[in-house]
Amino acid sequence: MGKIFEFLGLTVGCITHDISDAARKKAYASDITYGTNNEFGFDYLRDNMKFTHEQLSQRPFNFAVIDEVDSILIDEARTPLIISGPTEDNSELYNKINKLIPKLGSEDFEKDEKSRTVTLTEAGTNKVEELLIKAGLLEQDSNLYDLENVHLIHHINQALKAHQLFSKDTDYMIKNNQILIIDDFTGRALEGRRYSEGLHQALEAKENVTVQNENQTLASVTFQNYFRLYPKISGMTGTAMTEAEEFFDIYKLDVVEIPPNKPKCRKDEEDEIYRTAEEKYQAIITQIEESHKQNQPVLVGTVSIEKSELISSMLKKKKIKHHVLNAKYHEEEAFIISQAGVAGAVTIATNMAGRGTDIMLGGNAEMLIAGIDxxxxxxxxxxxxxxxxxxxxxxxxxxxxxxxxxxxxxERHESRRIDNQLRGRSGRQGDPGKSKFYLSLEDDLMRIFASERIGSILQKLGLGHGEAIYHPMISKALERAQQKVESRNFEIRKNLLRYDDVASEQRKVIYEQRSEIMASDNLSEMTEDMWKQLNEELVRTNLEDKSCLEEADIESLEREVFRIYGVHESFAEFVGVEVNHDAIITRLDEIVEGVFVSKAEEYSKEVMQIAEKRFLLLTLDQLWKDHLHALDHLRQGINLRAYGQKDPLNEYKREAFGLFEQMLGSIRELAVTRLAHMHLKLSDEDGSKALSDYQPKIEMHESRIDPAEENLQSKITSFQQEAWGKVGRNEKCPCGSEKKYKQCHGRLVSGM
Structure with missing residues (x-):
């Protein structure tokens, strides 16, 4: 399509994972930009961690056209995109706890496959405590639910999930000593994606591969909220009608069915149902054998790598030549699928089958021509x-x-759309074709959702070994089971969106503030507003409702002024029979203005402008990251409020708003404190240039250094540690970050 658009005078860009920032920016500046949903989402998050407008990749949102729209806006909407950074190394703890889980019996936990949960029973909790004590992870007289052991409960739960709910070659695969998640819906391996909250580490320990550090969320967004940032969205897919309600409810998109350009000739046969999986697979192999002898091309759809390799092994015994296509052979996908329509070809594929490549009867001539010497x-x-x-x-x-x-x-997938996608590989463009599903009572969907009723029907009919049943009642029961799962998944996505909407509104405020800071060449007015608000808060906090000298805590105010601004000042003169609040605020404003005027005189306005921008962005990023961490914790435990007859969502909204207000206040205080205590040591690299002869650069031992300022000369930033006096290594840092001094400015100073 790009060639056609360029012929029409439009520019076309393409975003891929490995392109440079400059190429990425150029691609986004094109009239039409192609890319995957993951790349677009991550670029949005990365842009909101940059330091200057020149570094941004994306431009303002306009119109999104989404291919396979049901896959992106529905199937993948349950999992948010997360940019994370490493936390402390707990790999040894994951490995130790992993060794304990196999010692638990079925009576030690309760597993619910419908809701994908597993929990310890009372007996299991007691057994785990004994095992932890023996392993030296729990004190002899301690309890698993003591406050200091809460982290152990988390690790036990994740290890239990890894062993009981997640299966190799179904939920994940191992490649190059790494655990790769397998996408439920496409069957593809999700490179670079990891399960959160320590689950990925638990799987790594289970499979004895290198356990990587846990991560802390730095930025996060769901596809639902990302694509709703576009003023206009549209999309295409062959299987959206079953999800029409969700498209309208979440995205306000109507679904319109477009008839095929040629009549459909495919014959969709009734499902064949067997009592056991073994009987079902024997019937499948027999059918493949018959079709292969007749030179009919066959595509076998499976739900996992494990099942595709099982069928492959059975075909090998029958000496039937075939191709296997699953997440292990992702690179060969296009070629294998392109030739799946050759007469007599047998292709086994997971749900990834055919995405982006048509199966053409007789084979794909273009692909074969491309391989000519x-x-x-x-x-x-x-x-x-x-x-x-x-x-x-x-x-x-x-x-x-x-x-x-x-x-x-x-077997049937939990979503009818995935079954329809598999069927849709055949009978394209008016070609003849056939489709049929083989099922057994041991299939996951049947076993979890529909086995009891269907099992009793089969028993009454007295089916013998290898006999199958075709019955509309069973097909209807299966359809109801699928609808049940689809409804549950819809609720999960809606619930995720309700909670993410809270963070989304806050995200917009923070990202708009970042954008405003980056766009401004002079932040002195914003900085002045911040310290003036902070001054009013200081006076209100220490002197509010205290009208006379005896009640007023003047010393507390003086200590706070010294902590934040590094200035010794007495306010006793303003306290007589009554406390003159306005006069104190006016005096405090004069003092602080003097602090910043002297800074500007000492380092020049230019240096102060760079410093203000950098400190504001760093502070905002640091506290936003901590805020996301707090929201994660709040989200995990909020459902318990239902036991107190409270709506968890309303409670989450209320507390998240309180945390957000608290964060905004902390940004104000921490940024002003850092700027007030800032001390720049100017260096002259060749010994001859004066300060006025070159442009300054500020380097900070915080997180990132702006590469756009590489042309500026070097200075070292430090904070006025001497103004705080002697601070103990384990005491809270006087800067107000709430961290220990050794982990904050104590670390910064010692590292210089």
Missing amino acids: EKLSKAEYDKKVASIKSDVQNNKNIAIAAGGLFVIGT
């Missing part, structure tokens, strides 16, 4: 092309005569 002469090349096209056409005629592509589903 480029060194051939023009005459030889043309002859080879003609031969390939002729072979493909002959092969297509054979495949059509055999009935077209036969799609075999090895």
Whole structure:
């Protein structure tokens, strides 16, 4: 499409994972930009961690056109995109606890596969405590639910989940000594994505691969809220009608069904249901064998790597040539699928089958032509092309005569749309085709949601070994089971969105503030507003409702002024029979203004402008990160409020708002404190230049250094530690960060 758009005079860009920042920015500046949903979402988060407008990749949002819109806005909407940073190393603890889990029996925990939860029973808790004591992880007289042991409960729960709810080659796979998540809906491995809250580390310990550090959220957004930032969105997919209600409810998008350009000739047969999985797989192999003998191409759809490899092993015993396509062979996807329509071809694929590549009866001539040796002469090349096209056409005629592509589903997926996508691989563009699902009572969907009723029906019918049943009642029961799962998943997504909407509103405020700071060349007015508000708060906190000298805590105010501004000042003269609040605020404003005027005189306005911008952005980023961490903790325990007859969502909104207000106050105080205590040691690299001869640069031992300022000369930033006097290493840092001194400015100073 890019070539057509460029021919029409439009510019086209493409975002891929490994392009440079400059290329990324250029691509976003194009009239039309192509990219994956993950790249767009992560670029949005990364842009809101940058320091200057020149570094931003994305431009203001306009119109999003989403391919496979149901996959992106619905299937992937349950999991937010997260940019995270490492926390302390707990890998040894994960490995120690992992060794304890296999010692638990089925009576030690309760597992609910419908809701994907597993919890310790009372007996299990007692057993775990004994095991922890033996392993030296718990004190002899201690209890697992003592306050100091709360972290152990978290690790035990995650390890239990890893062992009981997550299966290798179904939920994840191992590649290059790493755990890779397998996407439920596409079957693809999700490179670079990790489970949160320590679950990924628990899986790494379970599979004996390197346990990587836990991560703390630095920035997060759901696809729902990311795409709703666009004034206009639209999308296309072949399987949206079953989710029309959700599209309208969440995105205000209507679903319109467009009829195919050619009549559908595919024959969709009734499901075949067996008592056991073994009988089902035998029936599938028999059907593949029959179709293969008739030169009919067959596509076998599975729900996991494990199942695809099981069928592959059974076909090998029958000596039936076939291709396997799953997350392990992702690189070969396009070629394998392109030739899946060749007469007699057998292709086994997980749900990834066909995304972006049509299965053409007879094979895909273009893919075969692309593989021709480029060194051939023009005459030889043309002859080879003609031969390939002729072979493909002959092969297509054979495949059509055999009935077209036969799609075999090895079990029903929890979403009807995924089943429809698999069926839709066959009978494209008016071609003939056939589809059929083989099921058993041991399939996950049947076992969890529909097995009791169907099991009793099969028992009454007295089915023998290897016998199947076709019954509309069973198909209806299955459809109801799928609808049940779809409804549950819809509720999960809606619930996620309700909670994320709270963080989303706060995210918008913070990101707008960041953008305003980055766009401004002079922040002195903003800084002045901040310290004036802070001064009013200081006076109100220490002197409010205290009208006379005896009640007024003047010494407390003086200590706070010294802590924040590094200035010794007495306010006793303003306290007589009555406390003159206004006069104190006016005096305090004069003092602080003097502090910042003297800074500007000492370092120049230019240096102060750079310092103000940098300190404000660093402080905002640091406290926003801590705020996200606090919201994560709040979210985890908020459902317990339901036991107190309170609505968890309303409680979350109320407390999150309180935390946000508290964070804004902390940003104000910490940024002003840092600027007031800032001390710059100017260096002259060649010994000859005066301060006025070069542009200054500020380096901080905080987190990131702005590469856009590399042309500026070097200075070292430090804080006036001497103004705070002697501070104990384990005491709270006087800067107001709430961290220990050794982890904050004590670390900064010692590192210089």
